[in-house]
Amino acid sequence: MQAIYVGIDIGGTNSVFGIVDSEGKIIAKSSIKTDKHEDPKIFVKEISEEIKLLLDSSAQGYKLSGIGIGAPNGNFYTGSIEFAPNLKWKGVVKLAEMFSEYFDCPVKLTNDANAAAIGEMQFGGAKGMTNFIMVTLGTGLGSGFVVNGELVYGADGFAGELGHTIYDYEGRPCGCGRKGCLETYASAGGIVTTAREELRSYKEDSELKDLPKNELTSKRIYEAAKNGDKLALIVFDKTAEILGRKLADVIAITSPEAIFLFGGLALAGDILFKPTNSYMEENCLVIFKNKVKLLPSLLPENDAAVLGAAALVLN
Amino acid sequence: MQAIYVGIDIGGTNSVFGIVDSEGKIIAKSSIKTDKHEDPKIFVKEISEEIKLLLDSSAQGYKLSGIGIGAPNGNFYTGSIEFAPNLKWKGVVKLAEMFSEYFDCPVKLTNDANAAAIGEMQFGGAKGMTNFIMVTLGTGLGSGFVVNGELVYGADGFAGELGHTIYDYEGRPCGCGRKGCLETYASAGGIVTTAREELRSYKEDSELKDLPKNELTSKRIYEAAKNGDKLALIVFDKTAEILGRKLADVIAITSPEAIFLFGGLALAGDILFKPTNSYMEENCLVIFKNKVKLLPSLLPENDAAVLGAAALVLN
Numbered sequence: 001m002q003a004i005y006v007g008i009d010i011g012g013t014n015s016v017f018g019i020v021d022s023e024g025k026i027i028a029k030s031s032i033k034t035d036k037h038e039d040p041k042i043f044v045k046e047i048s049e050e051i052k053l054l055l056d057s058s059a060q061g062y063k064l065s066g067i068g069i070g071a072p073n074g075n076f077y078t079g080s081i082e083f084a085p086n087l088k089w090k091g092v093v094k095l096a097e098m099f100s101e102y103f104d105c106p107v108k109l110t111n112d113a114n115a116a117a118i119g120e121m122q123f124g125g126a127k128g129m130t131n132f133i134m135v136t137l138g139t140g141l142g143s144g145f146v147v148n149g150e151l152v153y154g155a156d157g158f159a160g161e162l163g164h165t166i167y168d169y170e171g172r173p174c175g176c177g178r179k180g181c182l183e184t185y186a187s188a189g190g191i192v193t194t195a196r197e198e199l200r201s202y203k204e205d206s207e208l209k210d211l212p213k214n215e216l217t218s219k220r221i222y223e224a225a226k227n228g229d230k231l232a233l234i235v236f237d238k239t240a241e242i243l244g245r246k247l248a249d250v251i252a253i254t255s256p257e258a259i260f261l262f263g264g265l266a267l268a269g270d271i272l273f274k275p276t277n278s279y280m281e282e283n284c285l286v287i288f289k290n291k292v293k294l295l296p297s298l299l300p301e302n303d304a305a306v307l308g309a310a311a312l313v314l315n
Numbered sequence: 316m317q318a319i320y321v322g323i324d325i326g327g328t329n330s331v332f333g334i335v336d337s338e339g340k341i342i343a344k345s346s347i348k349t350d351k352h353e354d355p356k357i358f359v360k361e362i363s364e365e366i367k368l369l370l371d372s373s374a375q376g377y378k379l380s381g382i383g384i385g386a387p388n389g390n391f392y393t394g395s396i397e398f399a400p401n402l403k404w405k406g407v408v409k410l411a412e413m414f415s416e417y418f419d420c421p422v423k424l425t426n427d428a429n430a431a432a433i434g435e436m437q438f439g440g441a442k443g444m445t446n447f448i449m450v451t452l453g454t455g456l457g458s459g460f461v462v463n464g465e466l467v468y469g470a471d472g473f474a475g476e477l478g479h480t481i482y483d484y485e486g487r488p489c490g491c492g493r494k495g496c497l498e499t500y501a502s503a504g505g506i507v508t509t510a511r512e513e514l515r516s517y518k519e520d521s522e523l524k525d526l527p528k529n530e531l532t533s534k535r536i537y538e539a540a541k542n543g544d545k546l547a548l549i550v551f552d553k554t555a556e557i558l559g560r561k562l563a564d565v566i567a568i569t570s571p572e573a574i575f576l577f578g579g580l581a582l583a584g585d586i587l588f589k590p591t592n593s594y595m596e597e598n599c600l601v602i603f604k605n606k607v608k609l610l611p612s613l614l615p616e617n618d619a620a621v622l623g624a625a626a627l628v629l630n
Contacts, residue, residue: 131474147467156603253476253480254460287397287473
C-alpha cells in the first residue's frame with residue numbers, strides 16, 4: 001500500500017490540516033477553529049475525527065504513515081507545545097502524545113518556521129541543499145536553520161529564533177518582553193510600525209498619508225511601493241537594511257548556500273528582495289560576499305504550512 | 316599496530332606540531348617558524364621532515380593514521396588556507412594537498428577555532444555533547460559551532476565567524492574592513508581598547524593609569540581586576556556586557572547545551588565568566604534562560620591547538 005501523510009498547521013485562530021502524498025501533492029485539506037477549544041484534548045479529538053473522515057473519503061487504499069504538526073513554540077524533542085503566547089492552551093501541552101491516542105503511526109511536531117524549512121527542503125527550492133536558512137516574514141519573524149542536511153533543533157528543541165536576536169538594544173519593545181528584536185522591524189507588523197514612524201515627519205505627498213489606522217497594513221505599504229510611492233519605498237528600504245544586516249550576521253555563523261524568504265512580506269518580491277540582498281552583501285564579511293543566494297520560497301503560499309508539517313514525517 | 320596522529324597548529328609566527336595518541340596524550344611536540352617561509356611548499360617540506368624525525372624518535376611501533384591541521388582561514392572542504400590576512404602566504408594555499416605528498420594518510424584542515432571545538436568534543440569538557448559553541452578569546456575572537464554532533468562548516472567551509480558578527484554598526488574599526496565587529500570588543504585586543512577608552516575619562520586612582528603603552532595588556536588588566544582595581548573591573552564588565560549580549564543572540568540561533576570560552580582572556584576566570592554569564596542570561600529570550608552553561612574550556616592551554624588539530628582526523 002502506498003504511504004500517505006497528514007500535515008497539521010496549528011495557528012492561533014485556525015488549524016489547517018491536509019492529506020499529503022510522498023510527492024508533496026495535497027490530496028485533501030480542511031480546517032477547524034483552534035480558538036474555540038479551551039481544552040487541547042477536545043481539540044485533538046475533534047481534529048482527529050475530521051482527519052479520519054478525510055482519510056476515508058479521499059485516501060482509501062493508502063497507508064497513513066505519519067502525522068507532522070507545525071505549531072507555535074513546538075518542541076521537536078518532546079512533541080509538546082510549550083508556553084505558546086498566542087494559544088489559549090497554557091503551559092506545556094503534549095500534543096504529539098495526544099494524537100498518538102487516535103493514530104497508530106509516528107507523530108512529530110515542531111514550530112511552524114522549522115516545518116516550513118523542512119517543507120522547502122522536501123518539496124521547494126531547497127531540494128538538494130544541505131545548508132540553508134528559511135525565514136518566515138509573517139506577523140512576526142520565524143526561522144529554521146538547516147545544517148549538514150539536518151534541521152537545527154538545538155539542545156532543547158527550540159533553536160532557530162532569528163526573529164529574537166537583537167538589532168537595537170534601545171529599540172522597539174517586543175512581545176517577548178525585551179527590546180529591539182529583529183522581528184519588531186522585519187515582519188508585517190514591523191514594517192507597519194516603520195511606516196507609522198516615517199509618516200510622522202514625512203513632508204511630501206504619499207498614498208499612505210491619512211489612511212485609517214486599520215488600513216495601514218504591510219499589504220497596503222507594498223501596493224504603494226509598487227505604485228512608486230516614495231515614502232513606501234523608504235519604508236521598504238529601512239526594513240531591508242535591518243533585515244540585510246542581520247542576515248549578514250547569521251551568514252557569518254552558519255554560512256548557508258541560500259536564504260529563503262517566505263510569508264506575506266516576502267510576496268513583495270523585488271521591492272523587498274533587491275534592497276535586502278544589497279544590504280546583506282554590503283554587510284557581509286568579505287569571505288562570504290557574493291556567495292549566498294537570497295531566494296523566494298517555492299512553496300505555494302497557501303499550502304506551505306501543511307506541506308512543511310507533512311514533510312516532518314516524510315523522511 | 317596502534318594508531319597515532321599528528322596535529323599541526325599554524326600560527327602567524329610559529330607553527331606547533333605534536334604526535335598525539337588516540338587518548339589525546341601528546342607523545343612529542345615541536346615547532347618551526349612560520350614567518351621565515353615565504354614559500355609554503357618549502358614550509359611544508361621542512362615541517363614534514365621534522366614530523367618524520369619526531370615520529371621516528373618517539374612513535375616507533377605506531378601507525379600514522381592522520382594529520383590534522385588548524386590554520387587561520389582554513390577551509391575544511393578544500394584543505395586550503397584561503398586569503399589569510401596574518402600569513403605571508405597570499406591567495407589560496409592548498410596546504411593539505413602539499414602535506415599529502417609527504418605522508419600516506421588522510422590530511423584534514425580547518426580553522427583554529429573549529430579545531431579547538433573538535434578538540435573540546437574529543438578530549439575536553441564537551442565530551443558527549445552534541446550541541447555546543449566554542450569561543451576562543453585571543454588576539455581576535457574565533458568560534459566553532461557544533462550542531463547535532465557535527466561541526467558546522469557551512470556551504471563553503473567557513474562557517475563559525477561569531478567574531479565578525481556586528482555589535483555596533485557605528486562602532487570600532489575592525490581588521491576585516493567593517494565596523495563594530497564583536498571581536499573588536501571581546502578579545503585580548505578589544506579589552507585593551509576598552510581600557511584605553513575608559514582611562515581617558517577616569518578620574519579616580521587605578522593601577523592602569525600611567526602605564527607605558529605596551530604594558531597595558533589584557534593580562535595586566537586582568538591582574539589589576541584581581542587586585543580589585545575598580546577601573547579594571549569596569550573594563551571587564553563592559554567587555555562581558557557585549558560578549559554576553561552577543562552570546563544571547565547566538566543561543567537563539569543554535570540553542571547550545573553549553574558555550575565554552577577558551578584562550579588568554581578566558582583565563583581571567585570568574586572575573587570574566589561571572590559578569591558574562593549574568594549579561595548572557597539577562598539578554599536571553601525567556602525560553603532559553605537558565606539552560607545554557609557558560610564553561611571554561613578543559614583543554615590544556617598550551618596543547619589545545621595541537622590536540623584540536625589532531626582531533627580533526629581522530630574520528
